Amino acid sequence: MNRLWTLAASASLCLAQTPLIDRSKLVDMSYPFDGKTIYWPTAKPFEWHKDAWGPSAAGFWYASATFTTSELGGTHLDSPLHFGQGQPGTAEIPVSRLVGPAKVIDISAACNRDRDYRLTAADVAAFEKAHGRIAAGDLVLIRTGWGRFWPDRKKYLGDDTPADASRLSFPGLSREAAMLLAERGVSGVGIDTASIDYGKSKDFICHQVLARAGIFNLENVANLDKVPATGAILFALPVKISGGTGGPVRIIALTP
Numbered sequence: 743m744n745r746l747w748t749l750a751a752s753a754s755l756c757l758a759q760t761p762l763i764d765r766s767k768l769v770d771m772s773y774p775f776d777g778k779t780i781y782w783p784t785a786k787p788f789e790w791h792k793d794a795w796g797p798s799a800a801g802f803w804y805a806s807a808t809f810t811t812s813e814l815g816g817t818h819l820d821s822p823l824h825f826g827q828g829q830p831g832t833a834e835i836p837v838s839r840l841v842g843p844a845k846v847i848d849i850s851a852a853c854n855r856d857r858d859y860r861l862t863a864a865d866v867a868a869f870e871k872a873h874g875r876i877a878a879g880d881l882v883l884i885r886t887g888w889g890r891f892w893p894d895r896k897k898y899l900g901d902d903t904p905a906d907a908s909r910l911s912f913p914g915l916s917r918e919a920a921m922l923l924a925e926r927g928v929s930g931v932g933i934d935t936a937s938i939d940y941g942k943s944k945d946f947i948c949h950q951v952l953a954r955a956g957i958f959n960l961e962n963v964a965n966l967d968k969v970p971a972t973g974a975i976l977f978a979l980p981v982k983i984s985g986g987t988g989g990p991v992r993i994i995a996l997t998p
């Protein structure tokens with residue numbers, strides 16, 4: 743009994759010395775929601791208003807507010823239902839798919855040269871040659887470098903004409919790259935632009951390919967430059983909307 747107690751005491755001492763999470767290694771990968779948050783040009787912007795704000799009749803401070811938003815603006819998740827009939831909605835994605843190893847594919851140099859660049863299957867192959875094969879359950883993030891333009895709509899989207907999405911220009915994925923990632927069985931694909939399909943896309947083919955495979959997307963992902971190619975664990979937790987086509991998502995990376 744005595745020995746058991748000693749073992750338990752030394753185990754708890756051990757835990758105290760090596761915390762499970764080093765909080766200095768957390769990276770916040772979501773942008774705030776406010777009047778500057780970038781939405782798709784045809785979507786209503788984020789709305790927020792105060793319902794009560796100040797001392798109550800009884801004398802204590804009381805503040806409450808209401809927000810209204812498209813499911814698909816700012817840093818958000820696209821559920822597979824968004825482009826896949828019969829696929830899971832936001833609340834139906836199990837948390838086991840929303841947490842996983844992050845793999846960051848950096849195509850920022852190519853995107854610098856061509857703002858309509860699309861990640862190729864060869865880019866994915868080059869990443870795997872350098873960092874190992876992308877595995878089932880991975881969360882693959884595409885780094886285009888576009889985060890540096892946030893929240894400048896014109897630079898970020900390529901065009902800031904209100905309610906017009908016909909002249910957008912920003913990088914994304916090619917159909918072949920999306921098919922390869924689907925083949926690998928990844929849980930989700932994220933990007934630091936407004937869409938996984940490039941701005942000029944009219945058929946949103948990568949959305950179609952990934953949704954049909956039950957894969958969710960993360961768009962307008964922040965701080966991709968602060969997460970290494972491999973070794974981080976990603977937590978991408980959307981608002982749990984039953985049957986949702988997506989939702990605002992708080993993404994946190996625990997870096998090595």
Ligand SMILES: [Zn+2]
Pocket residue numbers: 820936937938949959961
């Ligand atoms: Zn999307």
